Amino acid sequence: MGGESTKVISKEELWGGGQSPFSVSYGKMMMWYFLVSDALTFGGLLTAYGFVRASSEDPWPIGEQAFRSLPFIDGEYPLIYVALMTFILIVSSVTMVLAVEAGHRNDKSGVIKWLGLTIIGGFFFLGSQAWEWSHYIHGSGGSFLLNESVEVTSDDGQSFFLNKGDVVYMDHHFGHLAEPWIEGKSEVSLIESDHGVKLVEMGAHPHEVELHSLTLNKYINNESHVSGDDAMKLWNARSESFSFGANLHDNEYASQQAYADFFFFITGFHGFHVFSGVVINIIIFIMAYRGVFERRKHYEMVEKIGLYWHFVDLVWVFVFTFFYLI
Amino acid sequence: MERDDLIVNDSYALNAHHSEEEGAKIRRNTWKVTGILTLLTTVEVIMGIYFKRSDAFSWTLIKWTFIILTLVKAAYIVLVFMHLGDERSNLKKAVLAPYMLFIAYLLFIAITEGFGHLGNFNAFN
Numbered sequence: 516m517g518g519e520s521t522k523v524i525s526k527e528e529l530w531g532g533g534q535s536p537f538s539v540s541y542g543k544m545m546m547w548y549f550l551v552s553d554a555l556t557f558g559g560l561l562t563a564y565g566f567v568r569a570s571s572e573d574p575w576p577i578g579e580q581a582f583r584s585l586p587f588i589d590g591e592y593p594l595i596y597v598a599l600m601t602f603i604l605i606v607s608s609v610t611m612v613l614a615v616e617a618g619h620r621n622d623k624s625g626v627i628k629w630l631g632l633t634i635i636g637g638f639f640f641l642g643s644q645a646w647e648w649s650h651y652i653h654g655s656g657g658s659f660l661l662n663e664s665v666e667v668t669s670d671d672g673q674s675f676f677l678n679k680g681d682v683v684y685m686d687h688h689f690g691h692l693a694e695p696w697i698e699g700k701s702e703v704s705l706i707e708s709d710h711g712v713k714l715v716e717m718g719a720h721p722h723e724v725e726l727h728s729l730t731l732n733k734y735i736n737n738e739s740h741v742s743g744d745d746a747m748k749l750w751n752a753r754s755e756s757f758s759f760g761a762n763l764h765d766n767e768y769a770s771q772q773a774y775a776d777f778f779f780f781i782t783g784f785h786g787f788h789v790f791s792g793v794v795i796n797i798i799i800f801i802m803a804y805r806g807v808f809e810r811r812k813h814y815e816m817v818e819k820i821g822l823y824w825h826f827v828d829l830v831w832v833f834v835f836t837f838f839y840l841i
Numbered sequence: 842m843e844r845d846d847l848i849v850n851d852s853y854a855l856n857a858h859h860s861e862e863e864g865a866k867i868r869r870n871t872w873k874v875t876g877i878l879t880l881l882t883t884v885e886v887i888m889g890i891y892f893k894r895s896d897a898f899s900w901t902l903i904k905w906t907f908i909i910l911t912l913v914k915a916a917y918i919v920l921v922f923m924h925l926g927d928e929r930s931n932l933k934k935a936v937l938a939p940y941m942l943f944i945a946y947l948l949f950i951a952i953t954e955g956f957g958h959l960g961n962f963n964a965f966n
Binding site: 518519520522535536537538539540543544547550551554555558562577578579593594595598601602605606608609611612613615616617619620621736812813815818821822825826828829832833835836839840841 | 853854855856857858859860861864867868871872875878879882883885886888889890893894895904907908910911914915918919921922923924925926927928929930931932935936939940943947
């Protein structure tokens with residue numbers, strides 16, 4: 516058993532001093548206290564997210580629209596990638612439980628096996644997060660703001676009356692060339708085509724992309740595609756204000772910056788915890804391998820870092836719900 | 842200098858040892874909890890994909906379902922994976938009580954101040 520919940524301690528012994536009031540060692544108790552304070556930090560971040568979102572007057576992106584890509588495959592898979600990350604973290608938490616359990620039996624090879632698998636799980640999570648950040652920063656097509664009012668009909672027959680300052684989204688093929696074009700790169704030019712306009716890139720990789728369709732409300736509810744002459748109407752009403760992907764000054768996901776900043780801050784702070792957890796796990800793995808805990812006759816250190824590792828999983832459970840799901 | 846942070850020859854750490862049979866029981870329980878966590882996450886993901894955000898009352902119910910499922914998952918992680926369930930009840934309370942207060946405080950703030958915040962913001966603008 517991990518603790519002493521079932522142990523009967525006499526009143527005399529309990530009040531006689533010379534023992535921990537909680538029946539745990541100093542190190543384990545301090546790890547719990549550290550986790551209590553660290554959880555308040557994450558609680559503060561998620562609370563701030565909730566307040567800013569509730570008081571935002573601009574539309575707020577929703578998870579299943581903003582996170583629906585997978586690496587190497589085209590198409591839309593809402594939340595699947597985040598679900599995969601969650602699953603990786605749960606599995607690595609399970610291997611950590613098994614490492615702690617092996618430690619309680621003084622089973623050195625068991626500890627090494629399960630702790631090793633935990634470290635691998637941690638690297639998988641960090642790798643997935645690196646891809647997610649890269650994809651988020653890179654964006655999926657970019658957006659521009661309108662410079663004048665325009666009325667268009669979407670492909671499914673809905674009509675939209677848009678005002679100056681409303682956001683229109685490009686697909687990722689067109690956006691890929693629109694970015695260098697807006698930046699003024701001389702290899703990329705905009706020319707008229709049979710159906711409207713196209714962007715042409717000269718140079719080492721010559722290719723061209725036609726403006727097929729534009730998207731409204733891409734990251735919020737009821738996304739609509741607009742193509743043909745109506746797409747040209749939107750394109751001609753564009754302003755100079757384009758956004759591609761996200762950074763700390765600008766983003767394509769929403770007209771406010773808060774959503775992108777919270778993404779970077781909350782998942783970044785959590786990712787930093789995962790990173791430091793992996794580093795600590797590696798140190799303890801090496802110590803276990805070299806027999807330090809065998810000589811000490813107990814593996815409590817594995818239990819203490821296990822607490823930290825589970826806490827990282829615990830925080831992700833909350834981030835998953837409050838950032839991606841709700 | 843004698844260290845006063847080590848309590849009687851690591852007695853608490855050594856007490857945490859258990860036998861092979863107890864270990865097998867703990868491992869069975871671990872896999873059971875793994876199954877529950879995976880199932881709850883799958884339910885959450887399917888709900889997240891299927892239900893769209895709206896102003897309807899059903900969305901409020903869905904939102905609360907997400908929150909309750911999350912708290913259930915958190916309880917399993919803290920009590921079983923982190924073994925807080927195996928600790929003495931005073932440590933359990935010392936860790937969990939601040940959060941009970943924090944949650945009550947957050948609910949109070951969210952219910953009473955959620956819209957007041959907006960009003961003040963506009964008033965000072």
